[in-house]
Amino acid sequence: MRYAETGFNLEIDLTRGSIDRVATDPKDTELYLGGLGTNAKILWDRVPPEVEAFSPDNLLIFGAGLLCGTPATGCNRTIATTISPQTKLMAFSMMGGFWAPELKYAGYDKVIFRGQSPDLVYLWINNDKVEIRDASHLKGKGAIETAELIKKELNEPKAQVAAIGMAGENRVYYASVEQGRSSASRGGIGAVMGDKGLKAIAVRGTKDINVAQPAEYMELCTEVLEYIKFREENPIPGVIPILSVLGSPQEMAIHDEKWHTENFSWGNSRTRRKDFWTEDVATEWLETMNKARTRLISCYNCPLKCGATITVPGLPTYMMKCFTKLTWTMAAFSNLDFGLTIAQRATEYGVDGYSAPQVMAFALELYENGILTDDDFPGMPSDNDGKFYWLLDRIVRREGIGDVLANGTHWAAKEIGNGAEKYAHNNIKKHEQLPLKLGMLNPIYFLMYCTGEKINITQIEGQFPQMPFPKREHREKFVKDWFQVPDEKFKQYFLDWEFRGENSMPYYPTVEMTCEIVDWQERMHYIDDALGMCAGVSSFHLKPPYHIHNFPKFISAGAGIAMDEAKLSQAAKRYRTLVRAINIRRGLRRKDEKPPEDHWKKRVPELEKELLDTYYKFKGWNNEGIPTKESLHELGLDYVAEDFMQRGILTDSEDATSKEVLAEKEQN
């Protein structure tokens, strides 16, 4: 018997209209766990680097995490994986809500799509009965509207539906997949879904998910619940509100937005407004929120209710989560009321709440600076809020300038030319980032920004405080019950970290310490993404309920795979390296691994070089960021090494960089 997982994937060929239920190899689970890990393995095996995002040969994988469907609190993530049209690298985006457990109960761990349907269709999975159904009547419908219509026509109010809106249908590079309470937003996964002619996936399941050691597993679950309760009663002092309590994060419940509104940049990620958060603003925003917010709501099997149902008078209700609350507001220099109102339309269209507002602010900046002109914006209203609605409507339909902007700031700037590239200033690996512009280089964040392949800082940070605490006594108090550390030395690193003097940034934490801290933080996210755990109860937080010490037990008792910390860390390293390998094969190199030029005012080039050199070595990568033959062998990834050799990405002499890089150097 298979435990925690079902042992079956659904393979859907949209070109031929075929549906196959395929047994998976338990060996793969042991090596790559599930979720992201096994998604990566499939992508490596089946999508060669020549295949572009919008090709029938690209795969679109919806994978439930290994432990989804078991009683582990907060374990409900679907990991959506494909090749991104925007970055041209592997995209993987997590969505919470209710979809992944439902898929497990229907009897599948993943749904893998290939091909392209000539007509718009949706997939209906009802336990063993799976059918591709016509969706022509849903063309142009909103993502939420679609989900509701599908549930109605199937007469299945309990079905869970993931759908795209108009943005996905029109292949907007930052289109999301919406699933009511949650979404898979980053990397343009919705665009690939639209390209495949797939409007939605509805699923209903009523079968069992088994665990290997029931009593032990339940004990672990109970411990986690108790710790969540403890954390609720004991917020961490001395950090910003959203980091002091668990959740993903608690943007819907917490009203104090001083930190975000004054530290993040407004507009096209340019303007810091240091005295923005006045009492008047606080009162006004509180009123707005109280009027619009109907209820705080949770994902499947989680008490943390960090989403909300939002009802703006005159508009249909939608569900909001996380930082979308502020991205629209701040990009448009507007207020919360505007943010909550436009987000309703944006959710129905299905666009990423990070990228979309930035793209629009970027367009308006080009307009102000004469790079785009009136001719590009025929009929655009003159007020700022109106401009945003106008742009949003154009982008999701790919009309006029909207067609250019639909590709994101990087590609749009290239197409517009005339100096526009300077304005696409907040990207990493061609993807828009959080609008953060800070003072002094932070070595930990430097490495995370450079090497993160999820391309979103919130998907790699956590665990270790973002800043030193001013007083030693506070630090001592903090480390006292910090049992989540993988090694006691991390406590010392933090204890000695000061705001000023020798032990301050950028030279402290030292390069070696920084590598270890970054590696730990990243490892926890990768483990979450394979198990289907929400980062809001795990890797995103300081002192989370799930950590490197209890995860192995969850896997042993849940999935019946003998696991310990070393073996789990090795597995996480294996599929993390595989993600890198996929991207390396697609051309990712050291030159792409850098934060936005203006992210920090004070940059330290020699230190940055040393950080990257050392971290690459630490990870088992060569100087170009390519995993070495030796480290691949150690991870059981010889097949990757062989492929690299064949393609000339690695050569026989171990430390040689790739042929193409050598060639590039010779040319220079």
Add this chain to the structure above:
Amino acid sequence: MSEDKKKKIIKTIKIDVDKCNGCRACEVICSSFHASPKYSSNNPARSRIRVIRDPYRDLYVPVYAGEYTVAECAGRDKYTIDGKEYDECLFCRASCPSRDAFKEPDSGLPLKCDMCEGEDEPLCVKWCMVDALTVEEREEDVDEEEVSPEELEIGLESLADKYGIEKLRDIVARMSEKD
């Protein structure tokens, strides 16, 4: 006759729908607890509590499985509360032939909440950390003779009215022989 009086613990689960966030943790733990062996599997479709959840209309109603009925009701009920129309039979707890609710998904056997027999506390209550579900216990004295003589007389009279005293006497006589 005080020795004939028994103490009985009455447990009432209180449901505060305003506090429900729709997480379905109650369904998770109920189905897991009732798996055999205990906690060996999980499947909310087997749960004895069902959360009726429709976020777009702000509906969150946890409903507990009650008695099994052989036949469906002759009529139906449909509520409107606060301007919101609820589905037919929504608040009914019965496992009934007219619908799938509160039946094992494979065998179709009826499900009924047993208050997590053997546990200190109903587990759905324990797992509902936002206090949408809470439990209240009270002790009640239960009389051995639950029906008072007057009540008995009223009952018999009504039967006599309906079937005639002769018939009633025959039946009572037959019942006494059996004993």
